[in-house]
Amino acid sequence: MLDSEDVRRSAFAHAFSDAVSARGVSLSWLQRRLKDRANPVSVATLSYWRSGERHPEGLRSLTALEDIERLLDLEAGSLVDLVCTRTRLGALAPAQNPFTExxxxxxxxxxxxxxxxxxxxxxxxxxxxxxxxxxxxxxxxxxxxxxxxxxxxxxxxxxxxxxxxxxxxxxxxxxxxxxxxxxxxxxxxxxxxxxxxxxxxxxxxxxxxxxxxxxxxxxxxxxxxxxxxxxxxxxxxxxxxxxxxxxxxxxxxxxxxxxxxxxxxxxxxxxxxxxxxxxxxxxxxxxxxxxxxxxxxxxxx
Missing domain, CATH: 2.60.40 (Immunoglobulin-like)
Incomplete structure (x- = not known):
């Protein structure tokens, strides 16, 4: 049985693949547009995302996904909300009020x-x-x-x-x-x-x-x-x-x-x-x- 993370990974891959097909563009076109926006992602990485072999991780990938949503005419959050985020945050310092008075x-x-x-x-x-x-x-x-x-x-x-x-x-x-x-x-x-x-x-x-x-x-x-x-x-x-x-x-x-x-x-x-x-x-x-x-x-x- 697939766990919730596998389900989300699969949902992201299908949503990304469907969006690329619906827009009628190639991954090379998408890669060039991302590079123009200073969010470079390789064609190979985009291919892995579409097939589900890999999943976007890290702040840079998230920023690129937000641009991808705009380039593919998707609603904001359509892809980002499907990304697994468990490993994305890294070290997180506790919050504290800097005013000690x-x-x-x-x-x-x-x-x-x-x-x-x-x-x-x-x-x-x-x-x-x-x-x-x-x-x-x-x-x-x-x-x-x-x-x-x-x-x-x-x-x-x-x-x-x-x-x-x-x-x-x-x-x-x-x-x-x-x-x-x-x-x-x-x-x-x-x-x-x-x-x-x-x-x-x-x-x-x-x-x-x-x-x-x-x-x-x-x-x-x-x-x-x-x-x-x-x-x-x-x-x-x-x-x-x-x-x-x-x-x-x-x-x-x-x-x-x-x-x-x-x-x-x-x-x-x-x-x-x-x-x-x-x-x-x-x-x-x-x-x-x-x-x-x-x-x-x-x-x-």
Whole structure:
């Protein structure tokens, strides 16, 4: 009797073969198109996948499958959802909140309970690019995140997305999403944690990836309540392959002083480095986290 993995392998091979035939293309055509998209897969490998002799494994194969679905005019997930994922994840570090301050950790736990949020450890980020736009008042007005996420649970539909700060007030943003929709949100009364539950456009099986864009418009401070110092930050609850934080300042609001900061398990505490004030600051880290990466700035006015 075939086990569930054999059944899924057979289902994938049949679905892939049928899709190639229905599209009326050759494996050589498919191989060339994948190469053009920087997802090279050999004709021999594609042939093995079609016959069922081998099965796609690994993040690179998953990325190629997502392109194959588009090239063969299939619905998203038609092939990816049939792939066995048991060996795909590799080493998986435990998730942890990089904010160790008691007030923040307590506010996070309360917020997740109020939201009845899915566990934060059912996905892991592969890469994240975070862009902050600072307006003429010197305060952040927009935060845009583009994240490549991978599911590490058998089935992922809803995820938790959060903003946190130990030193500054977190204001409830107005969110625009691509790749997901907003289900519910909550700003903790301490104003140190904002979190929301997002529903992905399509469920992910373990090992599958998706791109997510979260654009947040941050409301202005109350008149007369502008803080002396502002910050922009990104954090990772698991090691992330590629993290970029880009902070852009209005020409009329270039800070009088700036410094970057980070905290990981290897630093124990916040490590700060002064910067020459400038209108655009980017920070890039490879294989970073769990940890916090950010920039703070202020004005002598």
């Amino acid at each position: 008691t007030e923040v950790t307590a506010a996070t736990a309360e917020t997740l309970e109020i939201l009845d949020a899915p566990p934060i450890d059912i996905t892991r980020p592969i890469s994240a690019h975070v862009v902050y736009t600072v307006d003429e008042s010197g305060a952040p007005r927009q935060r845009t995140s583009r994240v490549l996420l991978q599911a590490v649970a058998p089935q992922v539909l809803d995820i938790t997305f959060a903003l946190m700060s130990a030193e500054h007030v977190v204001r409830r943003p107005e969110c625009t999403l691509r790749g997901a929709s907003l289900v519910r949100e909550h700003l903790h009364e301490s104003e140190h944690v904002y979190a929301c539950v997002l529903r992905l456009d399509r469920p992910l099986v373990q090992g599958a990836t998706t791109m997510l864009e979260v654009d947040m418009v941050i409301p202005p401070h109350d008149p007369g309540a502008m803080p002396v110092e502002e910050e922009a930050l990104a954090f990772a609850i698991r090691p992330i392959r590629d993290l970029v934080l880009w902070t852009r300042f209005h020409p009329d609001a270039v800070p009088d002083w700036q410094y970057e900061f980070e905290r990981t398990s290897s630093t124990d505490d916040i490590v700060a480095r002064p910067l020459q004030p400038q209108s655009s600051v980017h920070q890039s880290r490879r294989d970073f986290g769990p940890g916090i990466l950010g920039i703070r700035w202020g004005y002598d006015r």
